Amino acid sequence: MNLQIRIRKPLPHFELSLDVNCPAEAMTVVIGPSGAGKTTLMRIIAGLDKPAEGFMQFGDEVWLDTKLRVFVPPQKRRLAYVFQDYPLFPHLSIHDNAAFAAGAKKDVVQELLERFGIGQLQDRKPDAVSGGERQRCAICQALAREPRLLLLDEPFSALDIFTRRALRDELRNLKEGLGIPVIYVTHDVNEALYLADGLLPIVEGRVDREWMQRSLARVNAAKSERAKAVRDPRLSLAY
Template sequence: MLTVSIQKHLPDFVLDVSFSVQQEIVVLFGPSGSGKTTILNSIAGLIHPDGGKITLGDQLFYEHGKKPMPIQKRKIGYLFQDYALFPHMTVEGNIGYGMKSGHEIGLEALLATVGIDHLLEKYPHQLSGGQKQRVALVRALATEPDILLLDEPLSALDADTRRQCQDELLRIHSMWNIPFLLVTHDRDEAEKLADTILIMENGKIKESHAARSISR
C-alpha cells in the first residue's frame, strides 16, 4: 500500500495532502495547477516535499529530516503526459532503456498483450498517438514496478483512441494488480478509470469518493 502525507510550498499555495492507495486505481482529479503532478513527482523522487512522509509497503521513500530514497531505488513506473520517448531510439530501444537484467522474461507477453510487438523497429515519429502511449506504458511496466504513476497520459489523444487506451489501462491493471495513481482533469475519464477519486483544489483534497460508473 502506498501512503502519502506531505506538505510542499508552491508559488500560489501550500500543498498539504494525506491519502493511501491499495491495489486499486486512484485518480487525482482537479483543474490544472492544483498540485496533482507535484504529488506524483514527490512520490517518484523527482522533487522532495518540505515535510511529511511517503511509504510504499515497508519501503520509506521520504520522511522529513531523513535522507530520501534515491529515485533509482524506488520501484516505480511513471507514464508522463508527453510519454518522454527518446526520438533517436526504436521502440525496442525505448522499452529496453534502463531495464535491469532478468526482467526480459515476460516482455514478449507484455508486448503482445498491449499489441505493439510488431512495432519494435519503428521510431517514435513513425507512431500514432495511441501507439506512443502503449510504448510508454510497456516501458513503465517493463521493470516490474510496485506502483504505476500516470500523469494525464491520454490527454493528447483523439476521443476514439482515448477510449481504447482507457480500456487498455483497465485491462492492464486487472492483470498486474498493483496500485495505479492517475492524474486527470477529465471528469468522464476519472469516473471510468477510478476505484477512488480524490478531488483536488489549491493543494488540498476537497473530497474523496468511490467512483460509481456503469462502465466499471
C-alpha cells in the same frame, strides 16, 4: 502494499498540503482542476521533487522522511511513471525503448509489445509511429520493469478521443491483472468515474470533497442533455 503520504510543499499560489493513503491493488484517481498541484504530487511520489517537509512510506519501506533526512532516489523506488506526451528515447527503436529499464526481461518486453498491439512496429523509431502508439510503448516501457507502483499523469490527454477511449479500456483490463497500486491523474470527471476504485479530489493543494460533489452533480445534470444530443444531430455538434 499501500502508499502513505503526508507532505507539505509551498507552491507559487498556494500550499500543497496532503495526508492521504493510497490502498494496495486499487486504482486511485487523483482529480482536480488544472494547476491544483496534481503533477507536483506525482513528482514527489516518484522522487523527482522533494517536499518542504513530509513523510512517505510504501509498504514497510520509508521513501521520504524529512525529519530523519531519509530520501530514496527515484532509481531505487522501482515504480513506473507515465506522463502526458511522454518522451521516448529518440535514438532507440520501439522495442529498445520498451526494454530500456534496468533489469527488463526480454520475454516480458515481447509479451507486452504484443499485448498492446505494437509488436509489428518494434523496429521503428519513435518519430515514425503515431502518438497513440508512442504512448502504448511508454506503458510497455513502464511495465517492463515490473514496477511495484504505477503512476499515470494524464497519460492519454494528448491523444484523440478514439485512441484515448481504446487505451482507457485497455488500461481498465490491465489493472485487474497487475495487482499493484495505480495512481491516475486526470481533470476529466467522466474518465475518473470510469476508471477509479477510489477518488482523490485535489483543489489548490488540498483534498476537497465538496468540489467533487459539485462536479458529480454537474456530470449528472449533463447526462440528460447528452442523451438528447444523440437524438438531435444539431445539438450533437456541441459534444
